[in-house]
Amino acid sequence: MQHVLGTPTRYTHLLSARARGRPCQHRCLDAWSSEGFLSLPRPWPVPSKVYAQVSTIFFWRVYRSGFLALATQTVVFPVSHFWRPVSIAMMLLVPLLATAAAARVMDSVPDVPRGWAFVRAAQPHDAVSLHVAMRQQYATELEQKVLGVSTPGHADYGKHLSLHELRSYTAPSDETNATVSSWISAYGIKPTVNNNWITFTTSVATANRLLDTKFDWYQHEAGGSPKLRTFSYSVPDELADHVDMIQPTTRFGQLESQRSTIFKMERLGNSFPATVQSLVDANTDSVAALCGPGVTPKCLKTLYNVNYTASPENNSVAFSSYLEQYARYDDLQAFQAKYVPEAQGQNFTVVMLNGGENDQTSDEDSGEANLDVQFLNGISHPIPITEYSTGGLGPLVPTDDQPDQPGSNEPYLEFLQYILAQPDEWLPQTLSTSYGEEEQSVPQDLALTVCNMFMQLGARGVSVIFSSGDSGPGDSCVSNKKNATAFEPTFPAGCPWVTAVGSTRSTGPERAAGFSSGGFSNLHARPGWQASYVQTYLNTIGSTYAPYYNASGRGIPDVAAQGVNFAVFDQGYAASLSGTSASAPTFAGMIALLNAARRTKGQPTLGFLNPWIYANAPAFTDVASGASVGCTGNLDFAAVGGARWNATPGWDPVTGLGTPLFDRLLAVAAPGVPNA
The missing domain is CATH 3.40.50.200 (Peptidase S8/S53 domain)
Incomplete structure (x- = not known):
């Protein structure tokens, strides 16, 4: 897809203090100025002049949650823009703004499920524990292997996997591991990584930003402890194919x-x-x-x-x-x-x-x-x-508003x-x-x-x-x-x-x-x-x-x-x-x-x-x-x-x-x- 540059509009707030992951050196005070552009984090020097039409460029994509990610975009622009002092910033930031909402909803429920009721709003400092299942590199091969070891008459029948052998099937790729771990760490979270699982405990405020969501407290009509839950959660588009699940988020259930x-x-x-x-x-x-x-x-x-x-x-x-x-x-x-x-x-x-x-x-x-x-x-x-x-x-x-167990875990x-x-x-x-x-x-x-x-x-x-x-x-x-x-x-x-x-x-x-x-x-x-x-x-x-x-x-x-x-x-x-x-x-x-x-x-x-x-x-x-x-x-x-x-x-x-x-x-x- 191609984008044609038009008259720029100022969206300074998109690259202000909300930008997290790799923060701007000067808070990007003016996104359209050359100073603002040069304050963006980047892995290589950026040329100061443009001498020809650009068809593919690298840019930093900003998601609704504020996460910055390196991406590419095809761009076509008029010659009249070539020699403007701000043209480089405009080239990069227009596609960035066009994709600022590019996040994928991973799961959602339309409303409070039957039998559940809203109890109270979550406080920013309430604690939530989450499990992230990263995409397994050899999931299809594992399923075929299990069918083989479990089917009478198959050559592999009874040849069960050891712990080490199983982990070789369930492990994520190096790219998946690095991508998901970096995304979570960028929010100041210190996760625990075990094979294809990432677990961490953070505040509701941070979890809301991370997943572009809103956690609150809900309780089942049968009683029990209230639970921190939300109606949907999202991850940046570039991460969606690396993540199978993040729970408990939308998990309204009564075991x-x-x-x-x-x-x-x-x-x-x-x-x-x-x-x-x-x-x-x-x-x-x-x-x-x-x-x-x-x-x-x-x-x-x-x-x-x-x-x-x-x-x-x-x-x-x-x-x-x-x-x-x-x-x-x-x-x-x-x-x-x-x-x-x-x-x-x-x-x-x-x-x-x-x-x-x-x-x-x-x-x-x-x-x-x-x-x-x-x-x-x-x-x-x-x-x-x-x-x-x-x-x-x-x-x-414990918190002032929630002195009891937060109840966010999934047994x-x-x-x-x-x-x-x-x-x-x-x-x-x-x-x-x-x-x-x-x-x-x-x-x-x-x-x-x-x-x-x-x-x-x-x-x-x-x-x-x-x-x-x-x-x-x-x-x-x-x-x-x-x-x-x-x-x-x-x-x-x-x-x-x-x-x-x-x-x-x-x-x-x-x-x-x-x-x-x-x-x-x-x-x-x-x-x-x-x-x-x-x-x-x-x-x-x-x-x-x-x-x-x-x-x-x-x-x-x-x-x-x-x-x-x-x-x-x-x-x-x-x-x-x-x-x-x-x-x-x-x-x-x-x-x-x-x-x-x-x-x-x-x-x-x-x-x-x-x-x-x-x-x-x-x-x-x-x-x-x-x-x-x-x-x-x-x-x-x-x-x-x-x-x-x-x-x-x-x-x-x-x-x-x-x-x-x-x-x-x-x-x-x-x-x-x-x-x-």
């Missing part, structure tokens, strides 16, 4: 433990009812007798044919805790004494990240974490268990950055997580980045398992984007690089649980390993609800397990809990056993599971009855009449491929290892 709103945790007193106690003491292999009054480890092991006992040596399983939840040692001991006497004496290790807690005397809710550790232990004993307790709040930086990023940096021998082989939220509540750049990080865990041999959620096809089913009706897939269960687990109930036969979330991602395309299974389902359901879901999206869940009336201990009390929060650790415990069995044969761990799972669909019991329900609407939108996902023969968006038959999975995963 929740996946506990059903239909079957909530219920305290039962100091001891279980006689019906539950009787099954604890029962000497029977009858699934109906063992599972009828309530679900225990013995019930699950009998139902799913789990008889294998692993070695604790060189094996590990872990679970994630968020929302200031933490498992309790005393409750695990009570659970072991009642249900898993052979596990008595085994404890768990806690790793605390980003302000995560391990307060054993608090009266705050700990039901989710207790459920995870108790059923992981009940299924996979004696494999060692680690709890990663990750806080959702940043380090305390998934904090956790994933930590665990991906661990040496190979410190990684868990299986990781279970029972938290999630509506996919639409997560900015696309964050969702894609987090999903990529789960892929990296799979590349290193970690099997990542998530509960699918407890809202059927959706709660209110109101879209944030168009304020229209839409089914609500969940995140991170919708990420194709994790294994999503739905819920079943009953045992003769198992049926889909009414709360079990599923559906189709709006962010991720349907992966090849499940394509034929999902298409078969879509061919049978007609078009009644077609406007409400993305038929080409990744199907959720992959598998299912029991999820109703789990017997747990919490804060010294016997309790009953239901939800996909129970299904995820149940399945994860079995995968931990399979990984341990493979190691006895000198085989690598399973790592990313999904291609292997779909290749071994006959090792799952198909659940073909029951349905999930939802879409109850809200004050502004009517409910979607009859909204549901039905369980059908084959894969379905309630129970996936079905529930595991451990003996069959063991025979495939570790041939020759006895189920004993």
Whole structure:
């Protein structure tokens, strides 16, 4: 493109003290004067006369945020301007002014998302912590590598990447690293650089200038700490192709433990009812007798044919805790004494990240974490268990107006950055997580980045398992984007690089649980390993609800397990809990056993599971009855009449491929290892 010079207009303020990055020596008091031009930072001498037409010149571009960057522009100008004393400054600054607003919006939300409200304006000195994901140099190659190491029959199957090998794929180019680091440092920020990640804490005033935005405090209607958020953020055009994401900025979300709103945790007193106690003491292999009054480890092991006992040596399983939840040692001991006497004496290790807690005397809710550790232990004993307790709040930086935690951090990023940096021998082989939220509540750049990080865990041999959620096809089913009706897939269960687990109930036969979330991602395309299974389902359901879901999206869940009336201990009390929060650790415990069995044969761990799972669909019991329900609407939108996902023969968006038959999975995963 060419620009023709005309009569100049004075824009002194553009190159005044607002110009940051490389400040003008004389504050550029007159942008059109030769003195003003000569005060601009430049990497080489500038000629004092122009003797011919100039077609391409170098100039310093000023962005809306004030950032200066070297760029080029094609310029044509009249001969009458050649001999004016200010012609050089005019040549350079007119294209500069024409591009002063050249910044790219990286992400935006149209308004305060549903369920959130403005609390107060941010003060300039409030602290905000940000994560910058730089563009990976070999992202496409990494995805192909992960597919290879995870697909049975591929030449690379099982050849997981070491920490060093993974970082060679995820590292940014030298140009990207230098460009992004220099941009941030120009604002007086001292960032921490780790591979493709840059992290820093700065003031709201600086963050607003850096990202051409405005942070303020918002709070979710469900409560919790206010969070610093904004509606959009931008970076200079020249940086946009070097940056994948900067968060938390537009990330309005409400992370929740996946506990059903239909079957909530219920305290039962100091001891279980006689019906539950009787099954604890029962000497029977009858699934109906063992599972009828309530679900225990013995019930699950009998139902799913789990008889294998692993070695604790060189094996590990872990679970994630968020929302200031933490498992309790005393409750695990009570659970072991009642249900898993052979596990008595085994404890768990806690790793605390980003302000995560391990307060054993608090009266705050700990039901989710207790459920995870108790059923992981009940299924996979004696494999060692680690709890990663990750806080959702940043380090305390008190101010007069905000004396509490600023709450600007993003717990998934904090956790994933930590665990991906661990040496190979410190990684868990299986990781279970029972938290999630509506996919639409997560900015696309964050969702894609987090999903990529789960892929990296799979590349290193970690099997990542998530509960699918407890809202059927959706709660209110109101879209944030168009304020229209839409089914609500969940995140991170919708990420194709994790294994999503739905819920079943009953045992003769198992049926889909009414709360079990599923559906189709709006962010991720349907992966090849499940394509034929999902298409078969879509061919049978007609078009009644077609406007409400993305038929080409990744199907959720992959598998299912029991999820109703789990017997747990919490804060010294016997309790009953239901939800996909129970299904995820149940399945994860079995995968931990399979990984341990493979190691006895000198085989690598399973790592990313999904291609292997779909290749071994006959090792799952198909659940073909029951349905999930939802879409109850809200004050502004009517409910979607009859909204549901039905369980059908084959894969379905309630129970996936079905529930595991451990003996069959063991025979495939570790041939020759006895189920004993």
